[in-house]
Amino acid sequence: MDDEQFAMLQTAVHDARRPLNRITMQAELIKLALEGAVPPDKALAALDKIIAGCQDCSESLSQIVDNFNPTNTGNNE
């Protein structure tokens, strides 16, 4: 892997970490809701956002695989 490819990978991982960060924070919000510190409807919305975040993360990972697939010419070069 050359420097350019490594930079691309770094950007892709950065993008994949973004939904992970959202998921973590939404999970923290649910913990607060369970402790009674925030209303329960916020917890429900947070769970929906976690599910969406997981899908975003999965798409980002698929994108990384696509980008670095040697048979997929044009994307990797």
Next chain:
Amino acid sequence: MLTILLVDDDTEFTDVACTIIEFLGHEVLTAANLAEAKDWLSKESFDHILLDFMLPDGSGLHLLESLNSEQKQPRVTLITGHPSVKGIIKDMCGDNVDYLVKPIQREELESVLQPQKKSVPKKSTKQSVTRHFGQLIGESAPMQELYKLISRVSKTNANVMLLGESGVGKEVVAAAIHAAADCPGPYVATNCGAFSKELIGSELFGHEKGAFTGAIGRKAGVFEQAENGTLFLDEITEMPIDMQPNLLRVLENKVVIRVGGTKATPVNCRVVSASNRSMEELAESKVLREDIYFRLAVFPITIPPLRERKEDIPLLARYFIDQLNSENNSQFRWQSEQLEKLSAYDWPGNVRELRHFVHRAAIMSEPEGVDIELPKTIESPFAKKQTLSTGLKAGRTIEDVEKELIYATLEKVDGNKTTAAEMLGISTKTLYNRLHAYGDITTDNGQ
């Protein structure tokens, strides 16, 4: 409560982070890019900025530059998705900048928003020092023996005489005996050396109104004040010998008659007295009447000098520095080699000298730092007196005294053997021969 600016272009993250930060008790405003953040900074003043490293219109570091012109410098926490950026941020930015790595957890947010994070190591060092009977520090064998004696005597009403060199902590031991006894009355301390011959009677036994010029009212003496408690009479040997029969009468009859009075008032307290003379010196010097001695020293306790319990020196040094840290809000911590240096010294002024030394070192050290600055040598005017008195005691061999003199001279001239030999009036060769005989030549050959 802090006022926080959260700068991140991920609105879902900023929304949920705001809820959590508000739950933590802070006020929070958000910006999605550098331009918005700069706009907020021109209007508001913030205590803390949570700043994403990568923003749509540039790096978060650009905001740091514009912060330098602000009057009130907020703390900054950079948020990064790359753990590797951590190190670079640390090098680039000063102590005022922290960092968080995504994904962020609530505890991490909480800890960066806490004003002081340094209290954890301070707490752990404090916990390691135990104060026996709420007063005494030391885990050495001589101290364990002392604790045993305190614990035994505290269960009785016996009068205690504390003997020990100056600075060993006689008053602290007296307070420990009082604490261990768990008696209903108070602990009253007085120094027999601090009063004139005329006033000591009034101090100990009290006086009636008009007993002498200036006695404008009735006053209770320390015996009455310490009713059902403990009376500590420090420097008992400084009490004028002609006052001692009065004290003996109180100790024997358990009643006091105030100066200028006639009525006998019953008293009930344990008397703990103290002297910095040894038992032999007490017997020889005749500063204390024999009958008084036997009344006061029903249970004599000799407190060991610090040089006989050197393993306690690091504990005491840690305790004193912790105390100074909490008084002055400083963060000083000992290095292990500094504690070794302290332990190597004899401390002729005992714990008092050590405490004074630690205090002086703390004053000399950089107040914002953690390092304690020790002077090159530990010296006290009492050190020389001590060496002289032990060095010339009868019963020691000439070889012993000679060895001590050689080492004392070497120490004085910082190990320079030529100068030491000159001072001792012997040849350098003789000095080397002596050191060889003491088994010390192997380290000297290398110099």
